[in-house]
Amino acid sequence: MLALEEHKHHTEHKPIERLPVPVKVYLPLSQHLGKPCLSLVKVGEIVREGQKIADAQAHVSSPIHSSINGVVCAIQDWPHPVLGRSKAIVIEHKRDGEGAKVIEARSQEEVNLLTVEAIRQIVSEAGIVGMGGASFPTFIKLTPPKPVDTLIINGAECEPYLTADYRLMIEKTKEVMQGIDLAKKCLGVTQVVIAIEDNKPEAIRIFRELIGDSGYGVRVLKSSYPQGGEKQLVKNLLGKEVPSGKLPFAVGVVVHNVATICAIYEAVYCRKPLYERVVTVTGSCITEPKNLLVPLGTPLKALLEYCGPFSSEPAKVITGGPMMGIAQYSLDAPVIKSTNGIICFSEDQVRTSEAATCIRCGRCVEQCPVGLMPCLINLASSKEKWDLSKTYGAMECMECGLCNYTCPQKINLVQNIKQAKERCKK
Amino acid sequence: MPDKLIVSTSPHILGCDLTPKVMWSVIGALIPAAIASVIIFGMPSVKIMAVAVFTCVACEALIQKLTGRAVTIHDGSAALTGLLLAFNLSSNVPFWIPLVGGIFAIALVKHAFGGLGANVFNPALAARAFLLASWPTHMTAFTRPFAADAVTSATPLMMFKEGKVGTLVEMGISYWDLFLGRRGGCLGEVCIIALVCGAAYLLWKRYIWWQTPFSFILTTGSLCWIFGARGYFQGDFLFSILSGGLILGAFFMATDYVTTPLAHTGQVFFGVGCGVLTFLIRKFGGYPEGVSYSILIMNAFVPLIDRYVKPKIYGTAKAVKG
Numbered sequence: 001m002l003a004l005e006e007h008k009h010h011t012e013h014k015p016i017e018r019l020p021v022p023v024k025v026y027l028p029l030s031q032h033l034g035k036p037c038l039s040l041v042k043v044g045e046i047v048r049e050g051q052k053i054a055d056a057q058a059h060v061s062s063p064i065h066s067s068i069n070g071v072v073c074a075i076q077d078w079p080h081p082v083l084g085r086s087k088a089i090v091i092e093h094k095r096d097g098e099g100a101k102v103i104e105a106r107s108q109e110e111v112n113l114l115t116v117e118a119i120r121q122i123v124s125e126a127g128i129v130g131m132g133g134a135s136f137p138t139f140i141k142l143t144p145p146k147p148v149d150t151l152i153i154n155g156a157e158c159e160p161y162l163t164a165d166y167r168l169m170i171e172k173t174k175e176v177m178q179g180i181d182l183a184k185k186c187l188g189v190t191q192v193v194i195a196i197e198d199n200k201p202e203a204i205r206i207f208r209e210l211i212g213d214s215g216y217g218v219r220v221l222k223s224s225y226p227q228g229g230e231k232q233l234v235k236n237l238l239g240k241e242v243p244s245g246k247l248p249f250a251v252g253v254v255v256h257n258v259a260t261i262c263a264i265y266e267a268v269y270c271r272k273p274l275y276e277r278v279v280t281v282t283g284s285c286i287t288e289p290k291n292l293l294v295p296l297g298t299p300l301k302a303l304l305e306y307c308g309p310f311s312s313e314p315a316k317v318i319t320g321g322p323m324m325g326i327a328q329y330s331l332d333a334p335v336i337k338s339t340n341g342i343i344c345f346s347e348d349q350v351r352t353s354e355a356a357t358c359i360r361c362g363r364c365v366e367q368c369p370v371g372l373m374p375c376l377i378n379l380a381s382s383k384e385k386w387d388l389s390k391t392y393g394a395m396e397c398m399e400c401g402l403c404n405y406t407c408p409q410k411i412n413l414v415q416n417i418k419q420a421k422e423r424c425k426k
Numbered sequence: 427m428p429d430k431l432i433v434s435t436s437p438h439i440l441g442c443d444l445t446p447k448v449m450w451s452v453i454g455a456l457i458p459a460a461i462a463s464v465i466i467f468g469m470p471s472v473k474i475m476a477v478a479v480f481t482c483v484a485c486e487a488l489i490q491k492l493t494g495r496a497v498t499i500h501d502g503s504a505a506l507t508g509l510l511l512a513f514n515l516s517s518n519v520p521f522w523i524p525l526v527g528g529i530f531a532i533a534l535v536k537h538a539f540g541g542l543g544a545n546v547f548n549p550a551l552a553a554r555a556f557l558l559a560s561w562p563t564h565m566t567a568f569t570r571p572f573a574a575d576a577v578t579s580a581t582p583l584m585m586f587k588e589g590k591v592g593t594l595v596e597m598g599i600s601y602w603d604l605f606l607g608r609r610g611g612c613l614g615e616v617c618i619i620a621l622v623c624g625a626a627y628l629l630w631k632r633y634i635w636w637q638t639p640f641s642f643i644l645t646t647g648s649l650c651w652i653f654g655a656r657g658y659f660q661g662d663f664l665f666s667i668l669s670g671g672l673i674l675g676a677f678f679m680a681t682d683y684v685t686t687p688l689a690h691t692g693q694v695f696f697g698v699g700c701g702v703l704t705f706l707i708r709k710f711g712g713y714p715e716g717v718s719y720s721i722l723i724m725n726a727f728v729p730l731i732d733r734y735v736k737p738k739i740y741g742t743a744k745a746v747k748g
């Protein structure tokens with residue numbers, strides 16, 4: 001683990017702003033881990049904000065809802081921030097369409113009467129998935145196959161630049177607390193740990209104030225990367241290791257991201273499905289970095305335009321954090337459920353890599369949070385010895401990028417290890 | 427909006443400790459010891475260092491030119507090899523000794539094996555071993571600094587080995603002399619205080635790690651103390667670590683990235699191995715000094731250490747055997 005340059009000061013004090021409704025949204029049928037959805041709407045159909053427009057086809061899947069009022073104008077192939085391209089439902093905004101149905105919120109009494117099964121059903125129907133990046137359907141993580149004892153709320157946000165979770169923790173602390181109550185009820189856990197890195201003092205203070213006698217604990221973590229990795233959290237907070245290839249369920253633990261918890265609150269209390277999220281727009285090319293509340297499906301272009309003219313032409317635009325995020329080839333790609341940030345890098349910030357040889361300095365070995373020897377996997381991979389890379393533990397790699405970051409020779413370790421993983425799967 | 431975007435795999439940011447910076451920092455950390463050697467041994471020291479560094483850099487450039495590869499002398503690794511080679515020579519050697527040594531180090535030990543990152547043995551030390559075997563008289567004639575008559579004299583370890591003297595007092599020097607470098611020996615090894623300052627800087631910058639040097643020094647010192655010449659637990663711990671090339675070797679040669687183990691646990695094994703071998707050579711071998719040979723021998727064990735001493739992989743019972 002390593003303390004990285006944070007770059008969070010650009011946006012950490014900027015309150016969440018609502019992005020004006022875009023002209024069109026592009027909602028990919030796959031925004032989660034698991035099977036893509038099946039469209040429920042036809043071209044020309046009028047849809048309302050929050051209406052379910054695509055439904056899950058399998059257990060590990062999650063429905064999709066319209067993020068604006070408008071008309072379905074196409075169902076077509078479109079750039080996807082993670083998958084490259086995928087089928088998306090295109091909805092054109094109609095101002096004079098029927099307004100959002102006024103939905104009555106559930107009162108605390110009503111919520112108290114909900115059974116565990118009913119809450120899970122609501123979460124599943126609301127299309128909630130893990131919003132920290134992995135996009136695993138949340139209702140599954142509220143349905144432990146065997147009893148669990150600890151719920152970890154992940155507010156570490158260890159990726160540099162990103163502040164979406166931080167702002168949410170400050171501005172929606174009460175909502176998060178109520179969301180935690182719901183998750184706790186579903187899981188039947190005795191212990192709740194809210195994990196926050198020490199570079200978020202405001203969030204730590206507010207949570208400590210609100211906790212009162214709820215029995216929840218705030219654990220302050222040293223700000224270092226990849227502190228917020230699910231398996232790293234389990235180890236650092238509880239001293240347990242999640243067995244290779246297993247979920248944290250295996251050691252009686254469930255980890256939920258704060259944004260996900262907030263979405264659970266909104267689904268249960270406000271009857272609001274997951275169709276908008278907070279996105280940090282930042283990077284050296286952005287004149288006015290912001291934290292934006294954005295309807296899902298909004299093209300990245302619209303967010304960048306809203307943050308003012310570029311101070312310099314971006315050469316690379318990534319969604320997610322700089323360590324694990326994905327470089328985009330098109331700014332038409334939309335914000336999806338897992339998009340927590342957009343970062344624009346100028347030409348001089350883009351790393352160039354030459355074909356360098358390993359000098360065996362051992363930094364990657366020292367830093368690897370999983371305990372791998374990345375340089376050896378890289379060596380095996382470069383010689384196309386896939387079996388050997390597997391014996392070196394390539395499949396255990398979480399792709400945090402720390403080996404690549406510390407490499408003094410700028411070797412593309414992650415790329416080569418990813419390749420080895422793909423080959424080993426075959 | 428930009429019409430062209432660069433696409434690559436993550437991560438999208440990189441650290442700033444690149445190889446040239448690390449190599450030049452190590453050279454920087456050796457500067458105090460280099461200055462000390464000039465003060466102690468005078469101009470011959472400048473001549474030897476200049477010839478060694480120039481030979482290594484020129485040799486690397488020439489080989490890379492001839493083989494049609496990119497010339498990488500700016501990364502500082504050849505210059506570092508040259509400086510370390512000079513540090514391992516006596517101030518009395520003729521100018522062609524560092525010349526031949528530099529060519530041997532770069533051409534045979536480094537580039538014949540594939541260049542930076544691929545060599546098995548430490549180039550500077552292998553060159554020293556080659557020179558010692560070829561021209562032993564040149565390589566073992568040392569000057570005692572600051573003496574009225576600048577005659578060649580034995581190093582403290584040589585005197586100790588020959589059994590003529592048993593204590594520092596009998597040699598006529600103090601620990602303080604050893605610390606400052608007022609004794610016969612190789613250019614770079616004598617001034618302990620300068621070496622320790624440079625090493626502290628590298629440790630602080632995390633360009634080297636404590637595992638190898640500390641295990642190396644502690645093992646050598648402890649064994650020399652336990653199996654002292656005058657009986658068990660009667661040896662001189664401080665003398666054994668200050669009097670030879672141990673400090674130079676442990677901090678600057680046994681920490682060479684290319685020729686030492688990758689993992690910190692492996693580095694401890696490496697350091698202990700070096701320490702044991704140094705002790706054995708000093709105690710039972712034909713040479714008074716064993717640091718360079720012990721490092722070279724342990725260099726050969728690095729692939730084995732890397733194979734069997736691996737970090738534990740998260741979520742698995744133990745490290746995967748490779």
